[in-house]
Amino acid sequence: MPMLLGDLFIHLTWANALALVLLGLVGGVISGFAGSGAAFIMTPGMMNLRVPGVVAVGSNMAHRFGNNMMGAKRHAGLGNVDKRLSILLLVTAVIGVQIAVWINSTLFKMGGGEGNEGGGGAMSNLYISLIFIGVLTFVGAFMLRDAVRPRDSKEGSGPSMKLANMLSRLPLPPYIHFPVADVRISLWLVLLLGLVVGFLDGTVAIGGFLGVPAMIYLFGVPTTVATGSELFMAMFGGAWGAISYAYQGFVDLRLSCLLLLGSLMGVYIGAYGTKVVKEVLVRLVASSIILLCVVSRAVAVPVYLRQLNFLHFSEGWEPWLKGASTAILFAAGVGGAGLVLFYVVKATLERRKVHATLLIRKPEAEGAGG
Numbered sequence: 001m002p003m004l005l006g007d008l009f010i011h012l013t014w015a016n017a018l019a020l021v022l023l024g025l026v027g028g029v030i031s032g033f034a035g036s037g038a039a040f041i042m043t044p045g046m047m048n049l050r051v052p053g054v055v056a057v058g059s060n061m062a063h064r065f066g067n068n069m070m071g072a073k074r075h076a077g078l079g080n081v082d083k084r085l086s087i088l089l090l091v092t093a094v095i096g097v098q099i100a101v102w103i104n105s106t107l108f109k110m111g112g113g114e115g116n117e118g119g120g121g122a123m124s125n126l127y128i129s130l131i132f133i134g135v136l137t138f139v140g141a142f143m144l145r146d147a148v149r150p151r152d153s154k155e156g157s158g159p160s161m162k163l164a165n166m167l168s169r170l171p172l173p174p175y176i177h178f179p180v181a182d183v184r185i186s187l188w189l190v191l192l193l194g195l196v197v198g199f200l201d202g203t204v205a206i207g208g209f210l211g212v213p214a215m216i217y218l219f220g221v222p223t224t225v226a227t228g229s230e231l232f233m234a235m236f237g238g239a240w241g242a243i244s245y246a247y248q249g250f251v252d253l254r255l256s257c258l259l260l261l262g263s264l265m266g267v268y269i270g271a272y273g274t275k276v277v278k279e280v281l282v283r284l285v286a287s288s289i290i291l292l293c294v295v296s297r298a299v300a301v302p303v304y305l306r307q308l309n310f311l312h313f314s315e316g317w318e319p320w321l322k323g324a325s326t327a328i329l330f331a332a333g334v335g336g337a338g339l340v341l342f343y344v345v346k347a348t349l350e351r352r353k354v355h356a357t358l359l360i361r362k363p364e365a366e367g368a369g370g
Contacts, residue, residue, distance in 0.1 A: 043057055056255075075231060131203050297325070
């Protein structure tokens with residue numbers, strides 16, 4: 001354990017502790033606003049603070065357990081959880097998580113690189129970064145395209161159902177009807193999605209971020225039910241992943257608690273933001289933040305390639321690349337959270353102005369009536 005604390009876990013100072021709380025706050029705002037987890041900014045954010053990627057993933061999964069549990073309970077009370085769908089997704093999700101944990105831990109033990117930036121685990125950092133870039137580029141581009149696409153007046157501003165209609169016509173029995181979601185889906189598609197979500201959750205802690213839009217766009221599940229069902233499934237699958245990483249010593253509970261402290265404050269701000277911002281703008285902001293996170297990770301990739309001797313350039317460039325990656329990531333997160341706060345404050349001030357106007361007019365009306 002002393003070796004782990006000295007060589008694997010970062011040394012906490014007031015500066016990086018506050019940075020972690022701020023990261024949790026920004027992630028919480030974005031999570032509540034976008035309706036899905038913000039691991040796409042929290043995990044690379046920890047990596048930019050010199051946390052090894054495998055520890056960032058494990059600690060993030062541990063931090064999300066409390067949020068998932070509270071979110072699942074809240075959605076269950078509102079009737080937004082399709083337990084049949086969640087349980088079937090969970091069956092293969094735990095397999096995907098275990099495969100991901102094994103790959104991440106094996107790559108970390110292969111070493112590569114020096115110092116706390118990766119803790120000698122440049123190979124796992126590179127792998128995690130490449131998965132991030134690939135998945136988030138696809139998801140971010142798809143969300144951005146859907147947000148800016150022209151819509152007919154009949155179609156409204158909701159998500160496109162073209163893919164869901166296409167998949168529903170594929171001959172893939174057996175089919176299962178999910179009563180709460182009110183959809184009929186092939187069992188094989190549900191099990192495949194569970195495996196992919198579990199693998200991505202165990203690899204980079206963004207399984208739910210892909211699972212929610214996949215249920216919406218591929219299965220035609222209503223947004224609220226997709227969110228609630230994913231949270232219910234993630235509560236168990238994420239806990240399994242956190243325990244698996246903790247068993248191998250890859251969970252730093254100090255980081256988890258600091259992230260949780262910030263995210264608990266931020267998630268309510270973000271959730272309120274969805275009430276005062278149009279749905280199209282929500283998807284536009286979320287997709288822009290995601291794509292900026294992709295750029296941030298892409299800038300850090302050459303550092304890991306150099307540490308593994310796959311790429312050769314002057315060592316003096318490393319601080320500049322690391323600094324640029326950190327600056328882009330935090331600019332994206334703080335900018336997105338700041339935009340949400342702007343709309344929340346604006347809506348609050350307008351509501352108070354309307355309330356004050358009503359209070360002034362009421363006495364005037366009573367006086368005129370007298």
